[in-house]
Amino acid sequence: MSCQALAKPRAHRLAKSIRAGSVWINCYQAMDPAVQFGGHKMSGCGRESGARHLEEYLNVKSVWNRTD
Amino acid sequence: MPSYPELKLYIGGEWKTTPGAAVINPHDESVLGTVPHATRDDLDNALAAAEQGFRLWSRTSPAKRAETIFAATRLMRDRIEGMAYAMTLEQGKPIGQSRLEILRGCEIMEWDAQEGRRIYGRIIPSEPGMRHSVPRQLIGVVAAFSPWNFPMSSPARKVGGALSAGCSIILKASEETPAGAVRLARAFHDAGLPPGVLNLVFGKPSDISEYLIPRPSVRLVTFTGSVPVGKHLSAMAGAHMKPVIMELGGHSPVIVCDDVDPVSTAVTSAIGKSPDAGQVCVSPTRFFVEDKIYDRFAASFAERAAAMKVGNGLDPANQMGPLANERRVAAMEMLVADATAKGARVTAGGTRIGNRGYYFPLTVLADVPDDARAMREEPFGPLALLSRVRSLDEAIEKANSVPYGLAGYAFTNNARTADRLAECVEVGNLSINHLVASSAETPFGGVKDSGIGREGGVEGLQCYTVVKNVSHPTA
Numbered sequence: 446m447s448c449q450a451l452a453k454p455r456a457h458r459l460a461k462s463i464r465a466g467s468v469w470i471n472c473y474q475a476m477d478p479a480v481q482f483g484g485h486k487m488s489g490c491g492r493e494s495g496a497r498h499l500e501e502y503l504n505v506k507s508v509w510n511r512t513d
Numbered sequence: 514m515p516s517y518p519e520l521k522l523y524i525g526g527e528w529k530t531t532p533g534a535a536v537i538n539p540h541d542e543s544v545l546g547t548v549p550h551a552t553r554d555d556l557d558n559a560l561a562a563a564e565q566g567f568r569l570w571s572r573t574s575p576a577k578r579a580e581t582i583f584a585a586t587r588l589m590r591d592r593i594e595g596m597a598y599a600m601t602l603e604q605g606k607p608i609g610q611s612r613l614e615i616l617r618g619c620e621i622m623e624w625d626a627q628e629g630r631r632i633y634g635r636i637i638p639s640e641p642g643m644r645h646s647v648p649r650q651l652i653g654v655v656a657a658f659s660p661w662n663f664p665m666s667s668p669a670r671k672v673g674g675a676l677s678a679g680c681s682i683i684l685k686a687s688e689e690t691p692a693g694a695v696r697l698a699r700a701f702h703d704a705g706l707p708p709g710v711l712n713l714v715f716g717k718p719s720d721i722s723e724y725l726i727p728r729p730s731v732r733l734v735t736f737t738g739s740v741p742v743g744k745h746l747s748a749m750a751g752a753h754m755k756p757v758i759m760e761l762g763g764h765s766p767v768i769v770c771d772d773v774d775p776v777s778t779a780v781t782s783a784i785g786k787s788p789d790a791g792q793v794c795v796s797p798t799r800f801f802v803e804d805k806i807y808d809r810f811a812a813s814f815a816e817r818a819a820a821m822k823v824g825n826g827l828d829p830a831n832q833m834g835p836l837a838n839e840r841r842v843a844a845m846e847m848l849v850a851d852a853t854a855k856g857a858r859v860t861a862g863g864t865r866i867g868n869r870g871y872y873f874p875l876t877v878l879a880d881v882p883d884d885a886r887a888m889r890e891e892p893f894g895p896l897a898l899l900s901r902v903r904s905l906d907e908a909i910e911k912a913n914s915v916p917y918g919l920a921g922y923a924f925t926n927n928a929r930t931a932d933r934l935a936e937c938v939e940v941g942n943l944s945i946n947h948l949v950a951s952s953a954e955t956p957f958g959g960v961k962d963s964g965i966g967r968e969g970g971v972e973g974l975q976c977y978t979v980v981k982n983v984s985h986p987t988a
Binding site: 454457458460461479496510511512 | 630631633644929932933935936985986987
């Protein structure tokens with residue numbers, strides 16, 4: 446894939462359409478603790494890194510509280 | 514032995530001395546030093562430096578920005594003794610409270626620095642083939658004005674927010690208590706903050722605000738101080754279509770329900786009234802106490818207040834220092850005289866201590882009538898006003914009866930009452946069963962006349978950003 450040759454709208458279409466947890470456009474395998482990482486399909490569940498990472502370790506709870 | 518620092522302007526990474534005004538020690542009215550006043554040229558240089566600083570800092574990664582901020586707070590923690598000494602000299606608060614203020618200021622800037630890495634935008638679902646993305650972009654150069662009561666932590670709020678988001682800042686700190694901000698700027702300078710990202714000026718406040726606020730490159734005005742000045746600055750900013758963060762006065766209600774222990778609650782309250790000699794916008798002031806426990810609460814409060822050790826803040830045995838200036842002493846005398854003339858009883862303190870230094874004791878007024886001036890006007894000093902109420906409804910109504918709405922407090926062991934108070938008390942910050950109004954991670958600010966915008970928490974950082982909607986067909 447010649448990434449340099451990608452016109453912008455094609456890049457957006459690829460980003461949207463490829464079924465993968467990460468899509469890199471015009472670069473390879475950039476990693477950042479701020480950006481979530483993980484897979485679609487058989488590649489896995491859940492995410493590491495990014496805001497979603499900590500949520501994997503948390504449960505949500507609904508608390509109903511009458512205040513009137 | 515630490516010394517009071519030489520006071521300088523800090524513009525574009527350079528330190529500068531100019532003629533100015535005397536800084537007075539409120540303990541003995543001696544002159545500590547001279548605070549330099551910025552000239553028009555200095556302000557122009559600060560603006561040019563801040564514009565250049567913004568270009569550089571906004572293109573620095575959040576991680577790198579956080580690294581510099583942490584390097585600065587490490588230096589402040591290392592230099593805490595000298596910094597606390599200077600702040601106690603100029604402001605009067607006990608040395609332990611100065612140390613705590615510095616630690617709190619560091620925590621605020623560190624939290625902001627970390628949160629600066631999480632200023633997320635969002636993607637909005639729309640028609641097929643259309644993508645709306647909403648990034649948060651930096652607002653630009655910030656003009657900040659900080660007050661005399663917190664020489665370090667109030668500048669820390671503003672500098673921490675601006676620098677963590679990626680903005681540059683021109684800080685005009687208090688001319689009465691300038692050393693906290695000078696020491697803070699020194700730490701950032703020594704930590705390698707690029708020139709122009711943080712600039713510190715002093716001068717005649719109205720001259721500086723009237724010059725800086727209209728300048729096109731200034732995109733946000735943030736101010737902590739009185740309601741009248743805040744309204745004036747907001748109007749000026751509005752005339753130039755600039756957003757503001759206004760942390761203004763408060764007149765905090767404390768609702769004490771009859772299901773709590775009156776003695777321990779009164780002791781907590783007396784101690785909670787003493788920091789900074791009550792010269793705090795969130796100081797607990799109007800105590801609405803339910804009838805059944807009122808007398809025991811009032812007696813315990815007076816007893817604890819009278820035991821408070823008042824004196825030179827450099828002596829670690831003292832729990833309360835002098836007021837910041839002569840104006841505060843005169844205001845306390847006037848408010849006490851007015852309240853007693855209208856039927857209030859002085860049960861602790863009430864009169865100035867000595868005739869040198871601005872000392873006024875922790876003062877408890879019981880049975881303060883609703884029409885006393887102190888119940889309407891923010892005392893900003895060591896006055897605790899006690900009022901008997903017959904019901905929770907009456908307490909809520911009286912709590913909400915002033916134009917202020919900054920912090921409020923309540924003591925109750927009843928969950929239903931706590932929820933009701935959380936709903937009904939008109940304040941930006943309500944603390945239940947304790948007297949801490951703000952922390953680094955929570956949004957702090959007021960409703961009604963107490964202000965606009967928030968400092969701290971996610972909401973605080975968002976004030977330094979603007980949202981942009983970017984619509985883009987992707988098909």
